[in-house]
Amino acid sequence: MEEKIAVVGAGSTKFRPDTSEQNWKELMFEGASKAYTDAGLNPRKDIDSFVTCAEDYWEGFSIYDEFVPDQLGAAMRPTCTVCGDGLHGLAIACMQIMSGMVDVVAVEAHSKISDLNTYNDVVLFAFDPIYNRPLAGHPYYVAGMEMNAFLNGSGNTEEQCAGVVSKNMTNALKNPLAAYGKRVGVGDVMGSEPMFSPAKKLDIAELVDGSVVLVLARAEKAKDIADNPIWITGFGWNSGTPWLEGRTWGRASYAEEAAKMAYKMAGIAEPRSEIGFAEVDDKFSYKELMHLEAVGLAGRGQAGNDLENGRFHADGDLPINASGGSLGCGNLIEASGLHRALEVVLQLRGQAEGRQLNDVERGLAQSWRGVPTASGAAAIFER
Amino acid sequence: MSFTHWHGDMEAQYIYTAGIAGERFFRELKDNGKLVGTRCPKCDITYVPPRMYCEKCFAELDEWKDVPLEGEVVAHTEVHVDIEDNKLAEPFVIGFVRIDGTQGGLVHYIKAPEVRNGMKVKAVLKDDRVGSILDIEHFAP
Numbered sequence: 001m002e003e004k005i006a007v008v009g010a011g012s013t014k015f016r017p018d019t020s021e022q023n024w025k026e027l028m029f030e031g032a033s034k035a036y037t038d039a040g041l042n043p044r045k046d047i048d049s050f051v052t053c054a055e056d057y058w059e060g061f062s063i064y065d066e067f068v069p070d071q072l073g074a075a076m077r078p079t080c081t082v083c084g085d086g087l088h089g090l091a092i093a094c095m096q097i098m099s100g101m102v103d104v105v106a107v108e109a110h111s112k113i114s115d116l117n118t119y120n121d122v123v124l125f126a127f128d129p130i131y132n133r134p135l136a137g138h139p140y141y142v143a144g145m146e147m148n149a150f151l152n153g154s155g156n157t158e159e160q161c162a163g164v165v166s167k168n169m170t171n172a173l174k175n176p177l178a179a180y181g182k183r184v185g186v187g188d189v190m191g192s193e194p195m196f197s198p199a200k201k202l203d204i205a206e207l208v209d210g211s212v213v214l215v216l217a218r219a220e221k222a223k224d225i226a227d228n229p230i231w232i233t234g235f236g237w238n239s240g241t242p243w244l245e246g247r248t249w250g251r252a253s254y255a256e257e258a259a260k261m262a263y264k265m266a267g268i269a270e271p272r273s274e275i276g277f278a279e280v281d282d283k284f285s286y287k288e289l290m291h292l293e294a295v296g297l298a299g300r301g302q303a304g305n306d307l308e309n310g311r312f313h314a315d316g317d318l319p320i321n322a323s324g325g326s327l328g329c330g331n332l333i334e335a336s337g338l339h340r341a342l343e344v345v346l347q348l349r350g351q352a353e354g355r356q357l358n359d360v361e362r363g364l365a366q367s368w369r370g371v372p373t374a375s376g377a378a379a380i381f382e383r
Numbered sequence: 384m385s386f387t388h389w390h391g392d393m394e395a396q397y398i399y400t401a402g403i404a405g406e407r408f409f410r411e412l413k414d415n416g417k418l419v420g421t422r423c424p425k426c427d428i429t430y431v432p433p434r435m436y437c438e439k440c441f442a443e444l445d446e447w448k449d450v451p452l453e454g455e456v457v458a459h460t461e462v463h464v465d466i467e468d469n470k471l472a473e474p475f476v477i478g479f480v481r482i483d484g485t486q487g488g489l490v491h492y493i494k495a496p497e498v499r500n501g502m503k504v505k506a507v508l509k510d511d512r513v514g515s516i517l518d519i520e521h522f523a524p
Contacts, residue, residue, distance in 0.1 A: 020386040060391060120466045129399040131432055132490055134516050137462055141477050144460025145490075149479075152500050194474075195462040245432060245487045249458040249479060 004097045006222035006229035007381070008105075009039025009091045010345050015179045015330045017114065019209040022061065024112035025071040028052075032072050032108060032213030039215045039225055041104070042213040047100035047215065050074035052081045053089035053109035057122045060115060072108060072213075081258075085109070085367045086212060086338025088379035091235045093216050103221045108160030108337035110211035119207065126374055134242060138295040140204065142244065142372045144196025149250035151198060154293065158198050159287040160304030162189035165202050165267045168282060168321050169315055170329025174314075179208045189285070197374035203285040208330020211336040215344070224260070230345045231382045234361075236261025240374030247374060252287075255294035255366060258378040260333025262364075263296075266380040269298040275346065276360045277318060281368040281376065290365055292320065295378065300339035314355060321342040322347065322355050337367025341379060404433040407447070409514040416508050420485050422446045431487030452506040454480040454488055454522070457497050464499035480504055480522050 011034025013027055022030070036043050043050075050072050056064045080090045086109030093105040113119060123139040134228030140246040151157065163186055172181030184202065222229040238257035241247055258270070268274045275285065276298060282288035282353060289303035298306050306312060311319035323329060323343035332339050344350045344363040361383050368376040406423060411417045423437035423442040429448055436443055445477045450508055459478030465471055476498045481488040493504060496499035504522040 020388075120468070122467065130401055130405060131516050135477065135491065137475075137477065138464050138466045138468070141460050141462050144462065145458040145478060149458035149462055149500065174433065192462070193470075194463045195461070197474075201458070241438060243432075243438075243487075244479065244490050246430075246438065247479075265401070371465075 004219035005232045006226030007345050008217045008226040009035040012212040015208045015210040022378045023070045027211045031213045035213035036165050047104050047106050049078040051093045051107045053086050066132045075305040081088035087367045097218050104217045106215050108213045111333040111335050113207045142189040144199045144283045153250040154301040156304035164285040164288045165189045165308050165330040168325040168327040172324025173175045178324045205283045205326035205331040212335050228349050230348045234262040234266030235379040237377035252290050252294040254376045255291050262378040278364040279343045280366040340365035346380045404435040411511040413514040416448050419452045422448050429485040431482045431485045451483050455484040456502045457481045494521045496521045
């Protein structure tokens with residue numbers, strides 16, 4: 001990447017299933033205030049542009065982007081909302097800097113999903129209205145189908161998926177932001193209620209509220225603002241076919257392509273030897289294994305074995321979701337990808353407290369927009 | 384302690400247009416009990432459901448093809464809960480069936496004593512059809 005861009009501020013709320021006392025604007029204000037304090041910046045004069053990531057139906061507003069400025073310190077300033085995951089917003093923020101128009105940009109993503117009483121119905125509303133929606137039912141069946149095709153096609157197993165849950169929920173015990181940290185064994189997951197077989201209750205990340213904010217700056221500014229700038233050296237995004245009928249079931253093509261784009265920008269030829277740790281989407285347990293294979297951090301059909309051999313554990317060669325991931329921290333909807341990025345930044349800064357990884361230089365954050373999408377993004381961060 | 388909330392809901396109704404390709408698909412299904420797709424000769428892809436453009440080369444497609452009611456299960460799941468997360472008395476199977484001779488297929492209910500990927504199944508049509516994906520009752524061996 002020619003233009004050097006750094007993360008100079010990072011902040012977030014705790015992730016909680018219930019935030020009844022706080023409204024969505026206050027949640028965003030909290031995340032933003034923490035990030036601005038971290039950066040030592042006053043948003044009313046030091047930040048040039050603001051990007052949020054949101055989707056009207058999650059929020060319960062039409063034209064949601066109108067409701068964004070005040071709680072971010074962005075009133076009467078350039079603001080835009082990306083209908084995408086937090087890493088899509090990060091990419092937009094980087095491009096605004098690369099264009100030369102602005103020097104410092106805040107990117108925000110959040111979930112106030114506890115405000116939505118009919119989450120499953122809104123997810124179903126994302127299905128094709130004529131070919132798919134009339135079949136009705138709980139929309140997560142699409143994940144059950146994908147898990148079935150992925151396990152059948154790759155040779156990974158249900159037990160290995162359960163191992164992902166065990167690892168991530170256990171990792172979350174060391175993350176003060178996490179909502180679902182718990183000591184859970186493979187047997188607990190395997191014995192949990194069948195939902196969308198082979199997916200069981202514990203294979204599925206629970207929803208959670210929270211707001212995550214990163215402040216980005218171009219190199220010459222970044223060095224003034226931050227003692228410990230974390231460099232964004234590559235990013236990418238991709239959408240596969242939205243047609244359930246046109247997909248290669250069992251393959252995360254969007255993740256393959258998004259990672260390829262990010263690796264190319266970062267000059268990474270061999271991700272397995274050049275990336276020290278990663279935070280990848282795990283809204284469903286199998287997704288972690290599927291995404292690791294897609295982004296080239298595990299061989300095809302090998303992610304489950306690597307997991308069992310301890311490679312992805314916090315003390316392994318390639319720690320994955322040391323934060324606890326979505327399984328351990330909660331599904332933050334559009335903020336999930338930005339939470340991945342936040343964790344990579346905290347690890348590279350050496351601020352990951354009890355879960356700090358040793359000697360990390362470069363990490364990957366990867367996102368998926370959730371059922372029923374085939375869309376996602378990726379970003380590379382370096383110390 | 385309980386906090387103040389305001390209950391809101393959204394009045395939103397739509398009439399989704401089946402479109403040029405969808406119109407023909409649903410008319411053939413309703414009137415003739417047949418499945419049809421469109422073919423891109425350049426990419427050699429047959430789309431089911433039909434599309435009037437090729438996803439791969441972006442060409443406009445006007446080559447129609449009758450395709451069989453038969454296909455193969457590519458992915459499936461047994462669903463145990465309803466949309467409100469209540470346990471279903473009777474779990475059901477839903478899956479993706481690749482229609483033979485095409486690169487597409489349909490997502491639908493599958494009824495068989497034991498469903499396996501790779502299994503051959505056929506669309507079971509309703510007698511009274513209205514032009515809907517539910518004109519197919521389910522797929523079965």
